[in-house]
Amino acid sequence: MKNLITLIFIAILSINSFAQTADEIVAKHIEAVGGKENWKKVKSLKMECVMKAQGAEIKTTIVQVNNKAMRQDIALMGMNGWSILTNTEGWSFMPFSGQTKAEPLTADDVKNAQDGLEIQDEFIAYLEHGKKLEYLGKDDVDGTDCFKLKLIDKNAKETTYFLDADSYYVIKETQKIKANGKEMEETSTFSNYKKLPEGIVYPMNVGSGFGDAEVTKIEINPVIDESIFKPTK
């Protein structure tokens, strides 16, 4: 009986005092998105996405090897472009704004984009990657109560994650980027989380300043011909 009272007491306090630590929130998040073990098995990914706006569509394909390389292809208004990023180099061919040949990314851009090469959920291996975790309290995202966590990487780059306090899914992420003497903030949103056959839970909708991309097809651990990570044009 006494235990029951204690339990209720603790439950009340924890509801009302938001006494969760960052580690507890991360643990619950990892559990919610399929567990560390399943995520650790994710080594590569192939994904097709479509962005829709008033009936118009923009299609992209993303091929990625965890922490190694990534290629994105985009078809827009009858033209095709792509970008490639590896640990050491990057190129982009974006003819939409008049680019006539593939151009290398600057060293700064390559460095800043490195965390994008991580396929695994950012909270799986943040300690191994030498990132520092901070809990910033609760915040409201589009009417949803969220835990706010910040990861700071070795280059002092900060990413803030907003985790739905009910589901522990990340529903929003903001990242501060300092490049070419400027400071910029990028925001992404995540929704329509689905459990994949591999046991991980993945957002099938990713939003950015340009609109929402819907994941129409996703393959985990496909065999990837790594020659695609070289510029073709």
Next chain:
Amino acid sequence: MHGLQLQAVLIFKTPYMKKQIIHLILICTTAFLNAQSPVNSAMFGMMEARSLGPGTMSGRISAIEGVNNDEGKTIFIGTAGGGVWKSTNAGASYESKFDKYCQSIGALAIDQKNPNIVFVGTGESNMRNSVSIGNGLYKSTDSGDNWKKIGLDSVEHISKIVIDPANSNIIYVAAPGPLWSSSKHRGLYKSVNGGDSWEKIYYVNENTGCADLLIDPTNSNVLFISMWQFRRQPFSFNSGGVSSGLYKSTDAGKTWKEITKGLPPKPFGRIAMTLAPSDPKQMLAIVESKNTGLYISSDGGETWKSQSATLNVCARPFYFSTIAFDPKDPKRVYRPAFNFAYSSDGGYSFSDASGDGGWVHSDMHAIWINPTNTNVMYIGTDGGVYMSVDKGVTWQFNHGLPLGQFYHVAADLKEPYNIYGGLQDNGSWMAPSAAPGGIGNGNWHRVNGGDGFWTVPDADGKTVYSEYQGGNMYRTNLVTMKGEFIQPQKTGKEDKLRWNWNTPIVTGAKNPKNLYVGSQYLYKSTDQGRTWKRISNDLTTNDKKKQAQEESGGLSADNTSAENHCTIFTIAESSLDENMIWAGTDDGNLQYSTDGGTTWTNVSGFVTKSGIPAQAWVSSIQPSQFDKNTVYVTFENHMYGDMQTYLGKSADLGKTWTRITSKEFTGFAHKIKEDPENKNLLFLGTEMGLFATLDGGVNWFRMKSKIPEYALVRDIQIHPKTHDLIVATHGRGIFILDDIRAMRNLTKEIWEQDVFLFPTPEITLNTGKFGWGGPEVSGGWNTGNPPSYPSINYYMKQRLNTGKITVEIFDDKNQLVQSMPGSIRRGINKVQWNLCGIPPKVAEGSTKMDGAGFAAPMVLPGNYTVKLKVNDKEYVSQIKCIHDEANKDLTLEDRKLVYQKAMQLQSLYNDINNTIDTISLYQAKMKKDTVTFSKNKNAKAFYNDLQKVKSEFMATTKTSIFADEERLREKVSKLYGSFCGMESKPNSTQLESIEDLKKEYATNRTAFNAAITKHVPKNPEFKVKREIN
């Protein structure tokens, strides 16, 4: 949650009551969960207000700090009522960093050893009548992205924060303390642990606070403070007293000695002081006394010498309390005050800034000089931030800070409507609510000068009434902007007229031709102020003790009409009866007349029975628009040190009152507004936030919707035609929350459902009211236009975590017209349909972008069905789209013709793309095995022939965006695009060229067929199955 914790602990001590206890705890928890209304701001998060600024006349700046070792690029601006703004590009653009907290800022400090650490002291300390209050000290460890309150909650005003340059954990805070009351919460505070805890280390008495604070950068044990005895009352100001003084410590604040040598005899008022960072023995002080003057010390503040100085250096010491040395040069001194003055001889003589580059706003309170390039500096004025690159000789304005300090806002009935409002020290202005390209600084036009307050358009559409402080009112022609002075004058039948600083000018809610203004008497005009009729006797308490304004100021006389008292402060005509008039005064009287002003009834005695203080200002009156006997009134008592939110309601013409309260409320109340269509929807504006209720005042919530959460909300209007909520803030300019019908229509029956699709109002088919309008002007403040037609709105009880939402439009033949992804958030969601169908697909492989893939013609008038699909559930409503009769360039017949031709072009476009896709399929098949292909002559010939055809269909060679390559697809696309956006009858050549393009397609198509006929028999393995339409 201390209450619950305490309860639980107490319960634990009585173990024999276990069972009941568990029960009790469960009830407590349930009660706690149920007590909260389900309605809150989160439901309306997708309704985002537009911040109209303006940035052209900004607002009062109270603090500026920059990061020293950052090439002068990172700058923080603290404002009187607009929070904290940060620039990372030396002022080219700013970002608001304090939207969730108190907006009145007194001081800023950056830890220069770790510039990510920033302190913000809330509560401005430029102690004018309209100064706001703070609620504590805040700290950020990530350069302003996140903030934590770290104490000093009750000091109300903070004037300086100093971080020990030798040890960043040691922080000093100067707190003048409350302006309107005695308080023990004033003095000098110190933290030795980075702000985790605070100790008050110097205190004089309840009426004397710490106004200024200096630290010797070469020896941080040496500190200087100035203590200031001051107090405001609603009707007077006193700066000065024997408790004011200048003090020095040489042991980091443990002990203090008063400095008097060479200073004038006491009493003192406010003292502003500075020392030269490059030679800290050199000091300057402006000492307010019976002979206010400038004093110089060359021995580290031990002895002082009087130095003659101009009026500009010494004027209004309570308001201008900033003086600074150049960080490198002990001879160079800056005095931002009434105007900007600088000295090159250590303060012995001063020059005024040059006028080159234009007018610089007077009344200056803050300066930051870049210590690594001392030519560059920023000042904060009553009208925004200016930057100098020549040591303060000339100045450039920063146009991107929307900090207007509005007192009131009004709107006319034009389309688009205009908003009008008056600002603290920045005159009266107007701007359209929408304009080509959106609203920028250039869309704002000045109506009047001085301090602006009520700015009210006349119903004739040609006239505006406005004023400057003390009831100096004008009728202005909106075309010529010429104004006539129309203030009623005293005749033999009246006492001297008393006009409030912020004198009400009001037009009738029932009869807009009625114009009312109030001194202690109420005046009415029905001919735009050409003749006035006094329709009341003195409606105030006429307390003579509160009318000695000429003695106001203390040591320095300060009587600028800001302390005028026993005046009428608010007037309201009932929208149901023009003979029913309400008037409220600044000394607590609330009176009404039901006979157009012949007789008056004072109900203030009844008001006080509800717990509202007798002398509180009547800040706004809202006669109900649904019931003549019902009235809502806000009262505010902050000038007596009482910051509570007072909102009263009477349903019996003021005989009995209910005080409406909410635990959500913060700040003293300025404005109550009842929605004109839903009597249960009310908005309340206070010094610290905008609040709303959907149930007539039982449950309230703080409005967010991109409006700063603690905005100083002075006035609220709801536009009768557009249903926009117009909010005037005192520090963040004007906000417009477009079309609040979704909020108005949200009832309990709806918010209890999981999903609810609102009916969409009728839509007039057009592409909007405005064209593009060109790019935004650089460096200014800009906001977009409202949507030109209603959105499709739906309510979601919870955010959708799994699955998706689609909004589909079907025509009356149940054909799919459009499909759009829907947002998934909790509360009101909005999807904007572009009134068009689905654009055609664009074949890939071109060297030119083709816009047709984003274009489709606007639908024809008719009834459309909206299907909201939330995973497997479907919700249906109707939209009626009607022809735009207002567009005389486009008859209904023209519209049908445009649509028909656009669809013909779309069909042609589809044929072209299908052909291109087919060619690409053939080519891909041939090139699938590149080795075989390179050896196969036939295949190569086939490929090249197809490529030739393809290159006639679309651009395939020119890659530069500056080299036009126009083939058939580009031509069709261009013409198709022009038909898609067409809102007039097509011209004859446009119609003719469609036929030409069709012929060109036929020719190209023949060439394609010929290539196929020629090559496929030789290369049957490359034949593709695809059928062409």
